[in-house]
Amino acid sequence: MSARLPLVPRPGYESLRAYSPGEERPCAIDLSDNTNLWGMPPAAAAALRDFPIDRATRYPSRYGEALKQVIAGRHGVSPEMVVTGPGSDGVLDAAIRAFAVPGARMALPEPTFVMAAPFAVMNGVTPVPVPLTPDYDADAEALLATDAELVYLCSPNNPTGRALRADTIERVIAGARGLVIIDEAYADFADGDAAALARRSDRVLLTRTLSKAFGLAGLRIGYGIAPADVVTAIEKARGPYAVSAHAEAAGIAALTEGSAWVAARVADARDSRTRLAAGLRALGLAPVESDANFLFVPAARASEIAESLAVAGIAVRAFRGLRAVSPALEASGGSALRITVGPAAVMDTLLESLAGIVGEGAAA
Ligand SMILES: *Cc1c(COP(=O)(O)O)cnc(C)c1O
Numbered sequence: 290m291s292a293r294l295p296l297v298p299r300p301g302y303e304s305l306r307a308y309s310p311g312e313e314r315p316c317a318i319d320l321s322d323n324t325n326l327w328g329m330p331p332a333a334a335a336a337l338r339d340f341p342i343d344r345a346t347r348y349p350s351r352y353g354e355a356l357k358q359v360i361a362g363r364h365g366v367s368p369e370m371v372v373t374g375p376g377s378d379g380v381l382d383a384a385i386r387a388f389a390v391p392g393a394r395m396a397l398p399e400p401t402f403v404m405a406a407p408f409a410v411m412n413g414v415t416p417v418p419v420p421l422t423p424d425y426d427a428d429a430e431a432l433l434a435t436d437a438e439l440v441y442l443c444s445p446n447n448p449t450g451r452a453l454r455a456d457t458i459e460r461v462i463a464g465a466r467g468l469v470i471i472d473e474a475y476a477d478f479a480d481g482d483a484a485a486l487a488r489r490s491d492r493v494l495l496t497r498t499l500s501k502a503f504g505l506a507g508l509r510i511g512y513g514i515a516p517a518d519v520v521t522a523i524e525k526a527r528g529p530y531a532v533s534a535h536a537e538a539a540g541i542a543a544l545t546e547g548s549a550w551v552a553a554r555v556a557d558a559r560d561s562r563t564r565l566a567a568g569l570r571a572l573g574l575a576p577v578e579s580d581a582n583f584l585f586v587p588a589a590r591a592s593e594i595a596e597s598l599a600v601a602g603i604a605v606r607a608f609r610g611l612r613a614v615s616p617a618l619e620a621s622g623g624s625a626l627r628i629t630v631g632p633a634a635v636m637d638t639l640l641e642s643l644a645g646i647v648g649e650g651a652a653a
Contacts, residue, residue, distance in 0.1 A: 325504035326631030330547025377511030450579035
């Protein structure tokens, strides 16, 4: 019998940590994860309540065929150009696996979505971070200069909140060696999106989620739009039955009867975003202009402020050690807050607590 092997995870796994965005203190008001603070579309809630319990004994559809039909209609593409997954995280993970061999590299902006680099590492791919420009756009030429096999872009970018410029995205698509992933988790809250660019290209995967604007983070529903052959490869990497039957039912309801409710809450979020930014500025803070449902606020005392807010029962996300790509991040030493936008009453509670913490003009 051969010698038994030590159980060693694949290379790179020693650098991975189980996801833990911050303090685990339970807070009555959670402004830390950019989910929909207005709730979910009533049509989705009804679909969940009416879901036949007996169907839980059967497998769901293999690749979310009915959900694909609805998504295809929404984006004006054929269902063959849609891939569904357990959150857009699931689509992203499968896409990296499908289109990069272990040892390949994935260029991505820095800072960006905290899970993008770990998904590369999980699949044996080396992340190559490229600093954002001082106005929080991606640096197209620097991304292309890495010569990486994959490029990941996030627009609007998490955590900075700004959408990438269309000509930046076009330049990356035009020059990329391989697949370009454009993570549009927050595109619902922006003025435009990259859907038209994606439809015209043979090498773009656009990812979207029902976790943010659609209010269904707990159900884990995401999707991608890409050329049919790209979709087929991602589905091979993803495997069948990845979206549960009740998630598919609620997702379809949210995207059809629920879509007017979602559009109204997106409008509410955009109004609330403007008011929150003004309220933060009145406290001496300097939020970055946002195209998403959160505000990014460089501040040297970000961690202390977040800790004080947590004591008051309000969770926000504090970042430390971010790459100082902008003058504001340079001044804050790479520290920043990220605050989810929600209903006006919740924002008022936040601003009242913040006023007591930062004092007039004393925030930076
Ligand atoms: C929240 C978020 C996601 C994750 O979405 P799921 O569909 O819940 O997996 C993906 N990308 C970005 C940038 C996000 O902020």
